[in-house]
Amino acid sequence: MNLTAHAPILAIAVPLLGAFALPLWAKLHRSLRGGWLVLVAGATAALTALVAVQVYTVGVQVYTLGAAWPRDTLTPGGFPIRIVLTVDALSAFMGLITALVAMVGFAYAWRYLAEDEGKTLALTLGTLLWAGMLGMAFTGDLFNLFVFLEVTSIAACGLVGYRTWASRGPEAAFKTMVMYTVGGLFVLLAVALLYGEYGALNLAYLARQITGSLIDRIALALLLGGLLMKAGAVPLHMWAPDAYGEAPAQAVILLVANTQISLYALFRVLFTLYGGVADPGVGWLVVALGTLTLLVAALMAVVQLDLGRLVAFGAVSQIGYMLLGVGVGLTAVAARPAYGLVAIQGGIFHMLNDAVAIGLLFLAVGAVEKASGHRNLAHLGGLGHDLRWTTGFFLLGALALAGIPPLNGFASKLMIYQSSFLLSPILSALAILASILLLAVFVKAFQGAFLGPRLTAAEPVPVPMLVAMGVLALGVLALGLFPELVVRHLVAPAADALWTGRDLYLQAVLGR
């Protein structure tokens, strides 16, 4: 068995097997559950890294399920009918983000989740969500995109609402589930429309056939709507603050990664599937939605009194920056001016930075809630006396998110500001305005919760939680101090996959 050739499917199958087997080990003994989780998570992360190394050094990886050999994508008639996984640099990059987030989340969950409050269930659903996200990132056909989208929906809503003894969790989960399901059905309807027109489901094959007819445009609108619902872009964002506010902290960072994977699916559709019939109008629509998202979410964050919801609106706002960056690239993809590539690089780099910085913030909020029992800013004050490390981590995350140099948010936001300025100065002005608003909001929240006289008693935060936050804090610093290195080696190939890599993607599957 050739491990490198099979790595794409193993990266999905191993966490799936892990999720199904986890409750069985837990029934035998608790320590078996922990060992199994470490084994599965380590193996999945290693496999994801292996896939990424292959993709970055060799090129697009293709895997055909159930065929005579892994690269056997086509029938003798030259038609792809099997389930095909196609991993290009952007997919691999998203896989790495999910691996980072999941590993940090599991390390944090070790001491964060209480044993009698459904810890096994939360770990199982987390592993399942990870498998679904990797599936969405690696799949090469539209219907499996829908299937994995629904896997992530069910796992994510389970994570939001599994604490059925509290009333707020299930309410947030129901809201989220309605949005996710309707979004998923929009995607399914689009898949059905495209299947009815072209008789195929393979992304690469469809991309070569697509003509831009009226049905294609309707399908694009449905895909855009469905995936933006899952990504939590304004005006379809109302589930996001509820879900982020009510889910346990280690699940929230997985939910954030899940919104980014939905954005990845959207970019895949816009650039690869519809790349041949690209329309600058769609790019402008994405830019408009991105600007709206970053502004509205930042304004909503101002009025929040709950620390969790405040950070949640910050998270929604970051989705807007990614949409803005990649949307600017989409308006320019036909003429290919240099700023288009910079914009896409900025948008994609911001995904990594957002996962690290917002993840750090959510974990810090979870630590505050666990240590003090409160999350409402009216009850919090002077936590800095007791929770020194957590205070530092929160400040670091907040400054990074607001785009203060030399932290990582600045590096990617600068690329987005510069490139969107060349498209229209108003866009970058609005983006900078939203950043300033976020900075004000976070400074106010930080001052209220962590500084001043000691209002709230706080217990010490367990060491594994601090270690998990420390890893992300190191990420914030490293990505901020050496952005050139990361952009050149990790982000640039991923951006090229959208910018010029469409033909390589199609050739890898269709062979010509």
Add this chain to the structure above:
Amino acid sequence: MIGNVPFVVCMVLVLLGLWALLFRRNLFKVVIGIKIIENGVNLYLVATGYVHKGVVPIYTYAPPDAAMVLPTPQALTLTSIVIGLATTALMLAFVVVIHRHKRTLDGRKVTELSG
């Protein structure tokens, strides 16, 4: 033209479901609205596979030279039904839990989370 009627009917179902989703307050009716959308989409999907005068696509049952309807959309529809079952069960479970906490199913009265 008459061949398009099934597709139009599916779209009508989808719109009916959306209407229920947007304008019904009872949480169970919201779930039912989602199920109606889902059934419309599933019917659409299975209708795309129809071949005029096609037979059931079972290899060992079909006469040698008969045209078969496409099996792929049927497999897709089945998958989608299974997923629909899981999502519906999950949503209904949340509705039951919400009802146990709040003793009401009115979507506007259960809201604790807003803004």
Add this chain to the structure above:
Amino acid sequence: MSVVVKTIARILLPVILVFGGYVILHGHLTPGGGFQGGAVAASAVALLLVAFGPGSVKKLKAPFSILEDLGGVAFVLLGFLGIGTTFFFNLLAGSGGLFGAAAPIGPNPGVLNTGGTVPLMNWAVGFKVLGGLGAVMVLFGLFGGDDDR
């Protein structure tokens, strides 16, 4: 429920289970398969719930969730069976062993011993669906009673 319902439920229960098993077993030959058969078998749980009340199925909750997990594990492991070639590769088809007979060409009523890993996967899915649906129904039956934590 009345004695009529209970008596008929007792008679129907094995019939439903056998029919569910039949649908799963013939999934690779006729319409149906793991999900449908599992759903049919799970309707037996609904019958128990209606006829004898939630108390009668309360004990089944833990076995059902174990059954569901085992079904999922078995399905993924059957996928791993073909990993020497590709994931989900049908290693057993035409091998002459279990479910390994070659499918005859031309119209015929179907040979049960064909299909390779497909019938085995049907069984895995069938048990998963029976376990999952059964556990959901038991939980719905128990809702409103004691805390389900």
